[in-house]
Amino acid sequence: NAGVTQTPKFRVLKTGQSMTLLCAQDMNHEYMYWYRQDPGMGLRLIHYSVGEGTTAKGEVPDGYNVSRLKKQNFLLGLESAAPSQTSVYFCAGGRSSYEQYFGPGTRLTVT
């Protein structure tokens, strides 16, 4: 039981490049979330999903897309990376809207 895992752990992108961050969970979570964490800003919700095949926008969705084709995976895509997207990205999952288990984070730098 690995819990919530994130791939990759670190990545450096050039402006305009694209990439996909993978969040995987083996805890049968219905709810999954993507956050970004920036200094002085706390955790801000990018997108979330309340079940397989569903996604919804959070507080800061612009520049990101997500997909939840399988219940255990929640993908976060950056189509054209910008320096403003340099951040630490956390995925979380939960069996209900009252719980969240966080992944270890992905540190992304866009130059």
Next chain:
Amino acid sequence: ILNVEQSPQSLHVQEGDSTNFTCSFPSSNFYALHWYRWETAKSPEALFVMTLNGDEKKKGRISATLNTKEGYSYLYIKGSQPEDSATYLCARTGNQFYFGTGTSLTVIP
């Protein structure tokens, strides 16, 4: 956006001191209040979930209270230890989680 505010932003205490911090939140459309402990280079770890006005939760030396009518929660740490050093986050749930920016606690041996 449902603003969640935490105070103080940072705190330094001596080992053995007791301490507390505050989480303030809008009281309308309240579902639950969460406290997380977040150590440097790790991911946030859930401490408490509270849903009812007057709720009190305790885990070892750490406890929390909730007042949904006035929109605040307190987290207390009794007899702080160096291993308590972390950032303590609170989050309010409506239809999604809204996090505060955290209180950074440093316990000096």
